[in-house]
Amino acid sequence: MLQKYLNKIICGDCIEVMQQLPEQSIDLIVTSPPYNLKNSTGNGMKDGRGGKWANAKLVQGYSNYDDCMPHELYVLWQKKCLKEMMRILKKDGAIFYNHKWRVQGGLLQDRHEIIEGLPVRQIIIWQRSGGINFNPGYFLPTYEVIYLIANPHFKLAPKANAHGDIWQFKQEMHNPHPAPFPVHLIERIISSTAADIVLDPFMGSGTTAIAAARHCRNYIGIDISPDYCRMARERVAEDKKQLRLKFAN
Ligand SMILES: C[S@@+](CC[C@H](N)C(=O)[O-])C[C@H]1O[C@@H](n2cnc3c(N)ncnc32)[C@H](O)[C@@H]1O
Incomplete structure (x- = not known):
């Protein structure tokens, strides 16, 4: 039943x-949803002019998704996505759900509304190399969070515990997708588990698939955008080609 989905990027x-x-068919889910960035009290992201965000690729937005929902609807949507992820997760599986806290109307908007009620075991801090939000009201944000949402029997691979809970990875600069993961960040997650089947329901440019393939795991990728699905398939194929060349020499 699952076989036909394995190592595929599915557009939808x-x-x-x-x-x-x-139900209970997936070992590991690694994902970063759209952050609802266009629904923002800050002017730059909201109206697309950029402002302080002028250099951010995300100002142009995603190719098939406007990332602008009323906050309450966005929370409901993300809760629904996570509920479905929990349904298909194995009893010893885990979800690494990446998100970003932000300031809205002068107050911190963390993402507890989305994850409350779920078995959150840990919050990993992903420290990026820098931020772009130079607001005089607060310090420059330089990190994102990764919620480790774990079913009761989930365990890390031997020695992975030593990575600690603050991870430094520079953001990806050479990827045409507006919000890609750095591949090494996802390699850290996947290699920290014994997962065989890895799903990313917001696959974007295919980073999770690349990391899974590098570690000889099966992947399933989903994205709403045909452009990003094409990009993901091409990136996976190119990465496999580069690996083959490396080992042939
Ligand atoms: C933050 S990006 C993920 C980027 C990805 N981690 C990477 O490394 O390229 C979120 C993605 O969610 C996709 N998306 C938005 N709505 C979706 C939906 N309903 N179903 C599947 N994908 C969706 C967007 O097209 C976008 O590529």
């Missing part, structure tokens, strides 16, 4: 695609 809505997957 992640909830609809996940609904086709059997």
